[in-house]
Amino acid sequence: MKYLKYIFRNALRNKLRSILTIFSIGSSLMLTTLLYGFMDSQDEVREKIRQYDRIVVLSQQGFMQPLPLAHVDDVRSINGVLAAVPFQWYGGLYEDERVPFAQFGSDAEYYFDVWSELQIEPDRLEAWKNDITGCVVGDTLAKERGWQVGDKIRLKGTIYRFDLDLTLQGIYQETENPGPLVFHLKYLDEGLRQMGDRMSGNAGIVYVKAESSDVIPTLTERIDANFENSTKPTRTESEDAFVQIFMDMIGNVQGYIQNISLAVIFSLVLVAANAMAMSVRERTSEVATLKAIGFTRNGILTLILTESVFISVLGGIFGVLAGVGVWWAGGVAFPGQWPNADIPPQTLSVGIALSAAIGLFAGIIPSWRAAHFSVIDGLRRVV
Amino acid sequence: MGQSVVSVMGVFKEFYRGDIHIPVLQGIDLEVLQGDYYALMGPSGSGKTTLLNLIAGLDTVTEGSIQVAEEEITDKSEDELARWRSENIGFIFQLYNLIPVLTAFENVELPLFLRNLGKRDRAERVTTALEIVGLGDRMDHFPRQLSGGQEQRVSIARALVSDPTLLVADEPTGDLDRKSGIEILDLIQKLNEDFKKTVIMVTHDPQAAERAGHQVFLEEGKLVSSLTEI
Numbered sequence: 001m002k003y004l005k006y007i008f009r010n011a012l013r014n015k016l017r018s019i020l021t022i023f024s025i026g027s028s029l030m031l032t033t034l035l036y037g038f039m040d041s042q043d044e045v046r047e048k049i050r051q052y053d054r055i056v057v058l059s060q061q062g063f064m065q066p067l068p069l070a071h072v073d074d075v076r077s078i079n080g081v082l083a084a085v086p087f088q089w090y091g092g093l094y095e096d097e098r099v100p101f102a103q104f105g106s107d108a109e110y111y112f113d114v115w116s117e118l119q120i121e122p123d124r125l126e127a128w129k130n131d132i133t134g135c136v137v138g139d140t141l142a143k144e145r146g147w148q149v150g151d152k153i154r155l156k157g158t159i160y161r162f163d164l165d166l167t168l169q170g171i172y173q174e175t176e177n178p179g180p181l182v183f184h185l186k187y188l189d190e191g192l193r194q195m196g197d198r199m200s201g202n203a204g205i206v207y208v209k210a211e212s213s214d215v216i217p218t219l220t221e222r223i224d225a226n227f228e229n230s231t232k233p234t235r236t237e238s239e240d241a242f243v244q245i246f247m248d249m250i251g252n253v254q255g256y257i258q259n260i261s262l263a264v265i266f267s268l269v270l271v272a273a274n275a276m277a278m279s280v281r282e283r284t285s286e287v288a289t290l291k292a293i294g295f296t297r298n299g300i301l302t303l304i305l306t307e308s309v310f311i312s313v314l315g316g317i318f319g320v321l322a323g324v325g326v327w328w329a330g331g332v333a334f335p336g337q338w339p340n341a342d343i344p345p346q347t348l349s350v351g352i353a354l355s356a357a358i359g360l361f362a363g364i365i366p367s368w369r370a371a372h373f374s375v376i377d378g379l380r381r382v383v
Numbered sequence: 384m385g386q387s388v389v390s391v392m393g394v395f396k397e398f399y400r401g402d403i404h405i406p407v408l409q410g411i412d413l414e415v416l417q418g419d420y421y422a423l424m425g426p427s428g429s430g431k432t433t434l435l436n437l438i439a440g441l442d443t444v445t446e447g448s449i450q451v452a453e454e455e456i457t458d459k460s461e462d463e464l465a466r467w468r469s470e471n472i473g474f475i476f477q478l479y480n481l482i483p484v485l486t487a488f489e490n491v492e493l494p495l496f497l498r499n500l501g502k503r504d505r506a507e508r509v510t511t512a513l514e515i516v517g518l519g520d521r522m523d524h525f526p527r528q529l530s531g532g533q534e535q536r537v538s539i540a541r542a543l544v545s546d547p548t549l550l551v552a553d554e555p556t557g558d559l560d561r562k563s564g565i566e567i568l569d570l571i572q573k574l575n576e577d578f579k580k581t582v583i584m585v586t587h588d589p590q591a592a593e594r595a596g597h598q599v600f601l602e603e604g605k606l607v608s609s610l611t612e613i
Binding site: 002003005006009010013285286288289290291292293294295296297298299375376379 | 436439441442461462465466468469470474476478480482483484485489493494496497502541
């Protein structure tokens with residue numbers, strides 16, 4: 001403790017260099033915080049999803065191959081299934097938007113049984129059920145586009161030849177992630193059938209609400225066994241495993257992030273080590289003086305290592321706080337597209353611990369050299 | 384006759400620069416008693432600073448023995464020497480060697496960090512040391528806010544604060560104007576006479592050397608005379 005003042009003043013004696021070092025460590029750790037925050041938030045989302053006891057039935061060939069609508073009723077009849085709905089991606093363009101937002105065809109009768117955590121006014125749900133062209137949206141999507149109940153929403157098909165003329169019948173309250181626009185799959189299917197389109201009769205995938213988490217392992221096996229000999233065999237996954245499939249499609253994100261982070265950390269160690277080496281070299285005579293008046297090699301080593309760790313941790317705190325700030329700002333600026341989870345506290349702690357480790361490694365060589373150079377040579381620099 | 388504080392016996396010191404052998408000290412014998420004030424003089428390269436460094440435990444002998452306060456220091460490791468210096472030696476450097484980011488008070492306090500002293504004890508000692516050197520009113524000043532003479536006074540207070548066995552001064556007035564130099568020499572003399580501090584000072588300045596009770600001349604690594612003992 002008694003050395004803290006000395007360490008603190010030394011750390012800030014060349015303010016420009018210290019600030020630049022702190023900024024370089026901080027900005028890199030901000031990036032690392034964001035990357036790990038994204039990764040950890042996905043883990044958190046998957047962790048939360050588990051509590052809803054949902055499973056997803058896909059075609060054995062993957063989710064790009066739609067299941068027949070008839071499978072939905074078959075699934076509903078299987079023991080352990082509380083509710084099941086088709087879930088078909090539409091991918092239509094709204095007004096002059098170039099990228100489709102989340103929009104799915106499903107079954108109004110059971111949709112809120114499967115997503116039981118979502119809240120909707122009973123009269124709005126009834127209105128949706130009774131209107132084949134009706135749809136519901138999550139409150140984020142509604143707020144983002146300024147939609148209100150009764151608004152007409154026209155979606156131009158990009159996958160399907162049939163465009164949707166929808167009426168917004170309800171806005172549901174989301175829990176974690178922004179929810180999609182959901183319409184009657186029947187409306188799309190009927191339209192396609194009337195056009196003689198071969199894409200009619202498909203359910204996409206089937207979302208299932210299981211009776212409890214205990215039944216999920218056996219239920220997934222029972223569902224797949226049920227369709228084993230059909231023309232469209234299935235592959236049933238828990239919802240969190242299904243989310244992971246999308247993550248895996250991007251590639252080994254975790255691996256990329258870890259490799260990028262390692263490269264960043266290695267560069268930071270070099271940057272910080274260079275700054276510390278310069279700082280110690282400028283203070284050769286001072287270090288020699290400390291040794292002359294009785295500081296041991298370990299004492300010198302500890303002083304300089306602590307200084308290095310101190311500067312680095314300042315950078316770490318700055319980086320982590322900046323990372324949290326950017327994460328928050330991203331959530332405000334891109335409410336539908338930004339991960340709807342906070343950066344877990346352990347990610348922030350890891351960021352600061354990482355900065356301490358960077359400071360420690362960066363300080364090893366300069367402090368070892370300072371501790372071991374000859375006092376006489378050090379004093380000769382000025383005497 | 385006083386108690387022996389420094390006993391240098393048959394000391395040789397050699398350096399090697401690549402293959403070149405440089406004999407710096409060649410068989411030095413010197414006895415310094417408690418309360419003595421020695422001036423080491425000689426031309427540049429004669430080995431006076433090297434001898435001072437050896438006595439202060441900053442360097443090790445090639446051959447011979449040095450005892451300070453009856454303790455052999457030539458067989459100590461670097462860390463043992465560091466600890467020993469913190470208890471026995473007070474350094475006064477030509478360029479003061481103060482830590483620029485610390486105030487006068489904090490600079491003087493530094494050697495006490497190596498002792499087991501509480502904050503209050505440290506503060507008392509530092510205040511006393513700074514008052515002895517006449518800087519009781521400059522405790523919170525940083526070195527850049529002090530004149531050269533005042534900086535050297537802080538350096539003397541730092542050397543004094545841990546009440547060492549021996550004060551060593553290497554050209555303590557070498558970087559000062561005449562007036563400040565005289566003040567510093569007065570102060571060192573006061574420490575020797577009033578506080579009975581044993582002092583060994585390296586100097587080029589004959590007038591500075593006159594302040595010491597003993598003048599020792601080195602030439603080409605050998606002690607050539609000791610004026611007061613002839």
